[in-house]
């Protein structure tokens with residue numbers, strides 16, 4: 001049976017639909033600049049970058065404009081997201097932004113040649129541990145040697161939530177599906193290690209979120 005959509009802070013009336021079909025989420029607008037600033041040093045000189053869980057598509061549209069030498073591939077599990085990503089693609093009109101693909105990041109990854117970057121924002125707390133392990137394994141297999149997996153989102157650290165708001169948000173997710181919710185950073189680190197990914201950076205971000213960057217190989 002298809003699961004009903006999760007109730008997230010940006011679900012429903014919080015997300016604006018523009019006349020040309022682009023969806024715009026307040027959280028994606030707010031977090032774009034600090035994330036892009038952190039990401040810049042990990043964007044490869046060429047080749048391909050894959051975004052998992054692209055959502056509205058507004059992040060990858062900006063990234064494709066900012067980094068024209070890389071082929072940017074948007075993807076999302078949800079078929080419903082494709083129209084918005086396509087609208088953002090038409091809006092920015094850059095040749096290095098590929099058409100979106102429907103892709104379950106916890107499923108089987110195709111062999112993407114020259115994949116130097118996997119980028120994901122706000123996915124890990126919305127999936128189960130089993131699926132999170134599969135996503136990490138998929139990225140580890142899919143990345144070219146030396147490529148980076150750049151992750152942004154909310155996590156628990158040192159066995160604790162990082163704010164009351166985080167604890168409440170986790171509880172609201174777990175109430176909808178007991179298998180999902182915040183992952184411990186230490187659990188993520190063990191999963192990276194088990195998949196041959198080396199931890200490169202953990203950065204504090206606004207609103208208690210973290211950027212976690214790992215690299216394929218040492």
Ligand SMILES: C[S@@+](CC[C@H](N)C(=O)[O-])C[C@H]1O[C@@H](n2cnc3c(N)ncnc32)[C@H](O)[C@@H]1O
Nearest residue numbers: 028053054055076077078103104105106121122
């Ligand atoms: C909170 S939104 C984040 C969207 C975007 N990254 C952002 O930050 O604005 C979560 C997205 O994850 C997608 N998603 C959930 N499970 C997924 C999976 N297993 N593989 C790929 N995408 C998934 C949903 O369809 C949704 O678009």
